[in-house]
Each structure stands twice: as C-alpha cells, then as structure tokens.
Amino acid sequence: xxxxxxxxxxxxxxxxxxxxxxxxxxxxxxxxxxxxxxxxxxxxxxxxxxxxxxxxxxxxxxxxxxxxxxxxxxxxxxxxxxxxxxxxxxxxxxxxxxxxxxxxxxxxxxxxxxxxxxxxxxxxxxxxxxxxxxxxxxxxxxxxxxxxxxxxxxxxxxxxxxxxxxxxxxxxxxxxxxxxxxxxxxxxxxxxxxxxxxxxxxxxxxxxxxxxxxxxxxxxxxxxxxxxxxxxxxxxxxxxxxxxxxxxxxxxxxxxxxxxxxxxxx
Amino acid sequence: xxxxxxxxxxxxxxxxxxxxxxxxxxxxxxxxxxxxxxxxxxxxxxxxxxxxxxxxxxxxxxxxxxxxxxxxxxxxxxxxxxxxxxxxxxxxxxxxxxxxxxxxxxxxxxxxxxxxxxxxxxxxxxxxxxxxxxxxxxxxxxxxxxxxxxxxxxxxxxxxxxxxxxxxxxxxxxxxxxxxxxxxxxxxxxxxxxxxxxxxxxxxxxxxx
Numbered sequence: 001x002x003x004x005x006x007x008x009x010x011x012x013x014x015x016x017x018x019x020x021x022x023x024x025x026x027x028x029x030x031x032x033x034x035x036x037x038x039x040x041x042x043x044x045x046x047x048x049x050x051x052x053x054x055x056x057x058x059x060x061x062x063x064x065x066x067x068x069x070x071x072x073x074x075x076x077x078x079x080x081x082x083x084x085x086x087x088x089x090x091x092x093x094x095x096x097x098x099x100x101x102x103x104x105x106x107x108x109x110x111x112x113x114x115x116x117x118x119x120x121x122x123x124x125x126x127x128x129x130x131x132x133x134x135x136x137x138x139x140x141x142x143x144x145x146x147x148x149x150x151x152x153x154x155x156x157x158x159x160x161x162x163x164x165x166x167x168x169x170x171x172x173x174x175x176x177x178x179x180x181x182x183x184x185x186x187x188x189x190x191x192x193x194x195x196x197x198x199x200x201x202x203x204x205x206x207x208x209x210x211x212x213x214x215x216x217x218x219x220x221x222x223x224x225x226x227x228x229x230x231x232x233x234x235x236x237x238x239x240x241x242x243x244x245x246x247x248x249x250x251x252x253x254x255x256x257x258x259x260x261x262x263x264x265x266x
Numbered sequence: 267x268x269x270x271x272x273x274x275x276x277x278x279x280x281x282x283x284x285x286x287x288x289x290x291x292x293x294x295x296x297x298x299x300x301x302x303x304x305x306x307x308x309x310x311x312x313x314x315x316x317x318x319x320x321x322x323x324x325x326x327x328x329x330x331x332x333x334x335x336x337x338x339x340x341x342x343x344x345x346x347x348x349x350x351x352x353x354x355x356x357x358x359x360x361x362x363x364x365x366x367x368x369x370x371x372x373x374x375x376x377x378x379x380x381x382x383x384x385x386x387x388x389x390x391x392x393x394x395x396x397x398x399x400x401x402x403x404x405x406x407x408x409x410x411x412x413x414x415x416x417x418x419x420x421x422x423x424x425x426x427x428x429x430x431x432x433x434x435x436x437x438x439x440x441x442x443x444x445x446x447x448x449x450x451x452x453x454x455x456x457x458x459x460x461x462x463x464x465x466x467x468x469x470x471x472x473x474x475x
Contacts (some may be wrong), residue, residue, distance in 0.1 A: 008437055012445065019421050019448060026420045030413045032396045040402055069439060 058238045065235050073126070079123035084115050139168040140175040141202065144182055148200065151186055159198045166172060166204035169265050177239040178211065178263060184232045185213050192256065193217020211261040219251045272450035277312045279457045283311035290468045297346040297408065298468070304339035330379065334364060337386035340415065344393035347408070348400060360385055383426040387419045394419065412467070414459030418452050425449050
C-alpha cells in the first residue's frame with residue numbers, strides 16, 4: 001500500500017514537472033516573440049528615421065543649389081545685361097544733348113548698336129544656359145550632342161560620343177535632369193579634371209536608359225569628392241534619386257573619373 | 267474545494283466572455299467574428315457540462331464534440347488571419363483521421379482520445395507559432411489570444427493525452443481533482459488572456475478591419 005502511494009506520488013510529480021516545463025517553454029517563446037518584435041520595430045524606426053534624414057538632406061542641398069543658381073543668374077544678368085544697358089542709356093542721353101556734333105552722334109549711335117548686339121547675344125546665351133531650346137524641340141540626345149559640340153569648340157578636350165536615338169524615351173523633367181547631370185559632369189571635367197578626352201555613351205537597354213561618362217583627368221579620392229561642394233556630386237545623386245535611378249561613381253587620383261547612371265523608364 | 271471553486275469561475279467566465287465578445291460582433295473583422303463564435307460554442311459546452319454534472323450524469327461523451335469543435339473554430343480563426351492555402355488540406359486530413367478513428371474504434375468516444383487531442387492541439391500550436399512569426403513585423407492583432415492559445419494548448423496536450431492513463435491508475439479522487447485543478451488554472455489563464463484582449467482592444471466601439 002505504502003509502495004503504491006509512493007508510485008502515485010512519483011507519477012503525479014513527473015506529470016506536474018512536465019506541465020511546468022511545457023509552460024516555461026511556451027512562456028519563453030512568448031517572451032522571445034515580444035523581444036524580437038520590439039527589436040525589429042526599433043530597427044524599422046531607425047531605418048525610417050535615416051530615410052527621413054536623407055530626404056531632408058536632399059531637400060536642403062536642392063535649396064542650396066537653387067539659391068546658388070539664382071545668384072549666378074543674378075550675376076549674369078547684372079554683368080552681361082544691366083551694365084551694358086547702362087552704357088546704352090548713357091549714350092542715348094548724350095544723343096539728346098543739343099550741342100552734340102554729327103560725328104559724335106554717329107560714334108555714339110555706332111556704340112549703341114554694338115552694345116545692344118552684345119546684350120542681345122548675352123541674353124540669348126543666358127536663356128540658352130537656363131533651358132536649351134534643343135532639349136524641348138529635338139529631345140535629350142540632340143541637346144547633349146549640342147553640349148558636346150560646345151565643349152569640343154574649346155579644342156582642349158576631345159569628346160567621343162555614342163548616343164543612341166532610342167535614349168530619347170526620356171522626356172520633360174526626366175530628360176532635363178539627365179541633361180543637367182551631363183552638364184554638371186562636363187563642368188567638373190573642364191574646371192577641375194584637366195582631362196584630354198571624354199567618352200560619353202547613352203543607350204536604351206531593357207526599359208532603362210544607361211548613361212556612361214568617363215574622363216581621363218586627374219581624378220579624385222571618392223570620399224573627398226563626395227564631400228567637396230564644388231564638384232556637385234551630391235547634386236547629381238539628388239537628381240538620380242528624383243529619377244529613381246541608380247548612380248555609381250568610380251575615381252582615383254590620376255586615374256580619371258567614371259559615372260554610370262541607369263534611369264528606369266517604367 | 268479549489269477544483270470546485272475554479273470550475274465555477276472558469277464556467278462563469280466562459281459565458282461572460284461569449285457575451286462580451288458578442289457585444290462587439292457587428293462591425294468587427296472576420297477573425298474576431300470567428301473567435302466570438304468559438305467562445306459561444308465553448309460557453310454552450312460549459313453550460314451542457316453543468317447541466318449533466320447537476321443531474322450527476324457522465325458527461326465524457328461531450329469530449330469529442332468539444333475538442334473537434336474547438337479545433338475547427340480555432341483553425342478557422344487562424345486561417346482567416348494567416349490565409350495559407352495549405353491550412354485547409356491539413357485541417358481536412360486531421361478531421362478525416364479523427365472520423366476514421368471514431369468509425370473504426372468506436373470505443374474511443376468513451377475516453378479522452380489521446381491521439382485525437384494530441385494531433386489537434388499540436389496543429390493549433392503550429393498555427394499559433396506561425397502567427398507569431400507573421401506578426402514579428404507590421405500590424406499585429408490578437409496577440410493576447412495567441413499567447414493564451416500557445417500557453418494553454420501546449421500544456422493541455424500533455425494533460426489530455428495522459429488523462430486516460432491517469433484514470434486507468436485508479437488514483438484517489440483527491441489526486442485526480444488536484445490534477446484537474448492544474449488544468450483549470452491553465453484554462454483560467456487562457457480565458458483571462460482572452461478577456462484582456464477584449465478589454466484592451468475591443469472594449470470601446472471601433473472597427474478592426
């Protein structure tokens with residue numbers, strides 16, 4: 001009898017221990033779930049915060065670039081148009097003087113014509129810089145070809161191009177962003193790189209426009225280049241982000257610079 | 267004594283839960299409605315158990331209805347949450363195996379059916395674990411209910427599957443009652459978590475679609 005009771009006690013103890021163990025196991029799973037969820041949510045929040053920070057930084061850079069562009073346009077208008085028109089106004093005032101000789105009047109008239117022509121030429125150039133008419137009329141490829149011709153005119157840099165007409169699928173805002181990126185790249189090469197050759201290709205492959213730009217200039221350390229404001233690499237990255245495009249830079253000191261841009265069209 | 271008191275509390279709470287969940291039945295999501303139906307089913311089983319107990323009749327014949335019904339309702343609840351196509355054939359296979367068992371071995375209707383309980387509870391535990399995995403990211407609903415299901419169904423697998431064996435040992439009533447009390451405590455925790463879910467998320471009238 002005593003032995004039977006002892007056995008019963010043991011059975012009950014084993015069952016109770018097993019139930020307690022299962023309870024502990026379930027509790028551990030529940031605790032593990034809550035802790036993992038907390039950690040995952042924290043990581044997600046961190047990611048969202050970084051994304052917002054990046055967007056704010058993009059916005060800030062865009063505003064700074066816009067402000068700089070306004071300053072440049074203001075400077076251009078002042079130097080190339082306002083100051084010249086002042087001369088025209090002054091000369092025209094002289095013409096109204098009663099004691100002016102015919103010879104002087106002719107000379108002043110000639111000066112007015114010359115200055116006016118320069119002003120006209122300058123205003124056309126400024127307007128062209130702001131938005132090249134060829135971009136709207138003939139598309140991205142034609143506008144970039146025109147840009148390449150302008151760079152070649154300097155005879156300092158040779159530009160080798162392979163621009164496929166199929167790349168004209170990009171229109172309006174997207175085309176303008178790609179054009180500005182190419183413009184910025186040319187500016188960098190001319191101002192800083194001291195390059196002799198630029199190779200530029202643009203193709204349409206598998207629902208994306210692929211742009212490849214390479215110069216043989218003095219290059220730069222990539223990390224430093226991205227921080228340098230003058231190079232405008234962050235501006236290029238911002239435009240790429242707006243286009244939902246992927247952009248990669250490759251550069252090393254004395255080994256030139258390469259950019260690859262892939263702009264999806266769908 | 268503890269066993270009887272706990273039994274009272276659990277039975278009353280089962281009915282209370284069914285009532286409070288039904289109060290917010292309209293305008294709530296499909297999983298909520300299925301779970302409310304499950305609670306009504308449990309409340310009905312509890313009431314029937316009491317009626318039989320009061321008339322001092324054996325109520326063990328209700329057990330197959332209880333655990334098969336519970337399996338179907340909880341599976342439907344998880345199916346509406348997880349939307350996995352394979353859940354339907356799994357549920358049907360388990361159900362078919364139970365029908366086969368009861369047809370071929372009718373005597374199993376008179377005991378706790380260790381096989382039936384183990385398989386149905388294990389499948390439900392699997393669904394609960396899967397739901398936890400799904401809820402790691404994004405919106406997560408019914409987390410209290412899921413914790414309750416995991417806790418109660420895991421431990422009760424052992425409890426129910428060993429019930430026949432314990433009965434066969436002819437232990438004194440006090441020991442069997444004590445073991446029943448352990449199950450009642452676990453069931454009480456399960457019910458409490460369901461009540462917490464309702465209190466925290468469904469007490470006030472708002473839609474959860």
